[in-house]
Structure formats: structure tokens, C-alpha cells
Amino acid sequence: MRIALIIEYDGTNYHGFQYQKNALSVQEEIEKSIYKLEKRSIRIKGSGRTDAGVHSLGQVIVFDTNSEYSLDVFVNALNHYLPEDISVKKSYIVRNDFDPRKHARSRVYRYVIQRSKTRSPFLKNRVLRLSEDLDIEIMSEGASLFLGIHDFTRFTTPEALRETTPIRNILRSEITPDGEFINYVVESNAFLMHQVRRMIGSLVDLGRHIMSLDDLAGMIDGRNEIVSNSLPPYGLYLDKVYYDGMFDDDVARDYSKVSMVTSDKGI
Known part of the structure; x- marks a missing residue:
């Protein structure tokens, strides 16, 4: 039987989602919790690396089991063993050939x-604080330039380009102001390494008026040699992974959780 879990985590203390030999990862903690429940080592598969x-509000992982635990037991028992910065939000029985990475229709990041001129201790490692004013209107115009199929060579790393094509299809790219917060929401079938952080980095440069819309357009269509700056990881969230006909009732709906994080300083 194959079980799918919707996982929420604070990535502050981890060297990413994927297992690493010499550094703590979210995958390692989840597999340790499954071992404590199942009394055997089980390798999980995730919908993607962060x-x-x-952070994540909607990472999807799967693993195979011969146990007869109920779905509620998987949620409650694994949460008992997991550290407090990782949580199982929902569990499902899925078909045996379901692959959370290969079968994903799209992924949404925020x-x-x-x-703010001053920092909030409650938002440490949750958002990127910028003290200067930003031109939201030009940032929104810039966000729309990403829509469609483009070559994102200027928005990733040389290492990533050795492994895959830089062509990506951006389905949604929106700047949404919310009081003192700005949300950048982007959806695609797949993303390159550091792509979202470099995309929002270029939009912030637009908002600071140190880059023009023509500069950004030239980066997207390859007319110039400008390389985008990458913003810090702690402002980034994997919001949700979409599948055809699956997990539509998932708790990690767009906007809901991050709005709670930012609305009352995370409390």
C-alpha cells in the first residue's frame, strides 16, 4: 500500500528537504519518524526539493507500507515522533504507481x-524585511513578463543548467500587497534551482528602480547579460503542489497559512 502525506515544515534548521549524508534534512527526520512507527527503514519520495x-505548507511525500494502520494513525503517530518544526497535515491512500514528483501538474511558491523600518522578532526567518519603499506597480508589471514559456538561464545556477533544460512554463506570476507585506506568488510545472528567489530578486530591483522593465525583458529573452540577484531562502514557501483529481481538499490552500503567519506577526 502506498501512503501520501501532506507535510508542513519550517525549513530554518534544515539543509533542505532532500536527504544529505553530512547535514540534517527534512527527509531524514520524516524517515526517522516512519522507522519509529514501522520498525523498519523506509525511503520516502517527495514532490520536489526545497x-x-x-519552508513548506504543502510538500507531498509517499512511502510504501505493509502495515494496516488507519490514515489517522499515520498522522498522529508520525507527528508524535517528528520534531515540532515538521508536521503531517493529512494522509491519503494512493495508487501504487503514484509519483509525487513526476505526476505533479504544477507547483506554487510564495x-x-x-x-518595515524595524524588525519583528516574531517574523525572524519567516519573511524578508526591507526598510526602503518599493514601487509595487512596476513590480506587478514585471511579474507579468514572466508568464508563458521562457528560457530562465539568467535565473538559475550553472550547476542546474548542466542537469536540465532552462525552459519553463510560468502559469501564474503575481505581486499582491497586503498591508506591510508583499506576496509574490508564482506557479509552474517545475522550477530550476534558485529560480523563484532570483525572479523575486529581479522584481525587488525593479521596485527599487535599479532595474528597468526593459532590463528584465532582456534577461528573460536573452538580449542582455544581466544575471538576477537571489534573495535569501527564509522568505520562500512551497505553498501547494497540484495533481489531476487529487488532494483538492488539502489544507495547504493558497494564501491561507502564510496570511496567518504575517497578519499578526506569526502569533
Whole structure:
């Protein structure tokens, strides 16, 4: 039997989602909790990798089991064994060939910026605080330039380009102001390493008026040699992974959780 779990985590203390030999990962903690329940080692599969310090509201993982525990037992028991910065939100029985990475229709990421002259200790490692004013209108115009199929060579790392094509299809790219916060929401079938952090980095440069819309357009279509700056990982959230006909009732709906994080300083 194959079980799918919706996982929420604070990525602050982890070197990313994927297992690493010499550093603590979210995957390692989940597999340790499954071992404590199942009394055997089980390797999980995730819907995608998140970098060190990146958070998730809707990571999807699967594993195979011969046990007869109920879905509620998987949620409650694994949460008992997991550290407090990782939580199982929902469990499902899925078909045996379901692959959370290969079968994903799209992924939604969100980057959260706080516009404030002073820091909030409750938002440490949750948002990127910028003290200067940003031009939201031009940032929104810039976000729309990403829509469609483009070559994102200027928005990733040389290492990533050795492993995959830089062509990606951006389905949604929106700047949404919410009081002192700015949410950048972007959806695609797949993302390159650091792509979202570099995309929002270029939009922040637009908002600071140190980059023009023509500069950004030239980065997207390859007319210039400008390389985007990458913003810190701690403002980034994997919001949700979409599948055809699956997990539509998932708790990690767009906007809901991050709005709670930012609305009352995370409390």
C-alpha cells in the first residue's frame, strides 16, 4: 500500500528537504519518524526539493507500507515522533504507481516581503524585511513578463543548467500587497534551482528602480547579460503542489497559512 502525506515544515534548521549524508534534512527526520512507527527503514519520495531555509505548507511525500494502520494513525503517530518544526497535515491512500514528483501538474511558491523600518522578532526567518519603499506597480508589471514559456538561464545556477533544460512554463506570476507585506506568488510545472528567489530578486530591483522593465525583458529573452540577484531562502514557501483529481481538499490552500503567519506577526 502506498501512503501520501501532506507535510508542513519550517525549513530554518534544515539543509533542505532532500536527504544529505553530512547535514540534517527534512527527509531524514520524516524517515526517522516512519522507522519509529514501522520498525523498519523506509525511503520516502517527495514532490520536489526545497533549499536550505525554505519552508513548506504543502510538500507531498509517499512511502510504501505493509502495515494496516488507519490514515489517522499515520498522522498522529508520525507527528508524535517528528520534531515540532515538521508536521503531517493529512494522509491519503494512493495508487501504487503514484509519483509525487513526476505526476505533479504544477507547483506554487510564495515569497513574502515585509516593508518595515524595524524588525519583528516574531517574523525572524519567516519573511524578508526591507526598510526602503518599493514601487509595487512596476513590480506587478514585471511579474507579468514572466508568464508563458521562457528560457530562465539568467535565473538559475550553472550547476542546474548542466542537469536540465532552462525552459519553463510560468502559469501564474503575481505581486499582491497586503498591508506591510508583499506576496509574490508564482506557479509552474517545475522550477530550476534558485529560480523563484532570483525572479523575486529581479522584481525587488525593479521596485527599487535599479532595474528597468526593459532590463528584465532582456534577461528573460536573452538580449542582455544581466544575471538576477537571489534573495535569501527564509522568505520562500512551497505553498501547494497540484495533481489531476487529487488532494483538492488539502489544507495547504493558497494564501491561507502564510496570511496567518504575517497578519499578526506569526502569533
